[in-house]
Amino acid sequence: MHIPQEAILLRIFIGESDRWHHQPLYEAIVLKARELHMAGATVLRGPMGFGKTSRLHTSKILRLSIDLPIVIELVDSEEKIHFFLPAIEEMIGGGLVTLEKVQVIRYDHGSENKTVGMTERF
Numbered sequence: 420m421h422i423p424q425e426a427i428l429l430r431i432f433i434g435e436s437d438r439w440h441h442q443p444l445y446e447a448i449v450l451k452a453r454e455l456h457m458a459g460a461t462v463l464r465g466p467m468g469f470g471k472t473s474r475l476h477t478s479k480i481l482r483l484s485i486d487l488p489i490v491i492e493l494v495d496s497e498e499k500i501h502f503f504l505p506a507i508e509e510m511i512g513g514g515l516v517t518l519e520k521v522q523v524i525r526y527d528h529g530s531e532n533k534t535v536g537m538t539e540r541f
Contacts, residue, residue, distance in 0.1 A: 422458050422494065422495060422496060422523050422526045424522055424523050425497075425520065425522065425523075426494050426495060426496055426497070426520075426521050426522070426523050427494070427495065427496070427497045427500040427501075427518055427519070427520060427521065428492060428493070428494050428518070428519050428520075428521045429492070429493045429494075429495075429500050429503070429504075429516070429517075429518055430490060430491070430492050430516070430517045430518075430519075431448065431490065431491040431492075431507075431511065431514060431515075431516050432470070432488065432489070432490055432514050432515040432516075432517075433445065433488075433489050433491070433511065433513075433514040434470075434486040434487070434488065434489060434513075434514070435464065435486050435487045435488070435489050436486040437489075437511075437512070437513070437514070439510045444489075444510060444511070445462045445489050445491055447510055448460070448491050448507055448510060448511075449462060449491065451503075451506055451507060451510070452493055452503065455499075455502070455503055455506060457493055457495050457499060457503060458493070458494060458495045458499075458526065459493065459494070460491060460492065460493045461491070461492045461493075462489060462490070462491050463489070463490040463491075463492070464487055464488070464489055465487055465488035465489070465490065466487065467487075467488070468487075468488035470488075470514075470515070471513075494521060494523065500518065504516075
């Protein structure tokens with residue numbers, strides 16, 4: 420798969436407890452991206468954050484939250500990102516969605532024959 424050097428970063432901010440058809444929303448979004456042959460997706464779980472309501476979500480033991488911040492990032496061509504947006508629009512009830520132009524420096528899976536710099540000691 421090829422991503423042009425000039426690409427778009429789609430960033431989706433949601434809560435960990437958000438659902439779509441009885442499954443976590445972040446899983447549904449990533450599976451939809453895979454189904455549409457997007458270049459890739461990464462889900463990041465934040466230990467702390469707040470959104471529009473200013474309600475603090477934290478993983479601290481004294482105030483354990485079941486709704487920690489989740490960020491989903493996808494980088495692909497502008498055309499593919501704009502094709503993907505309507506596909507997820509109905510899935511996302513609340514949250515924040517941003518787009519920004521990015522430069523792709525490198526996108527590959529690495530060499531399977533790559534030599535590791537450490538020797539095995541077992």
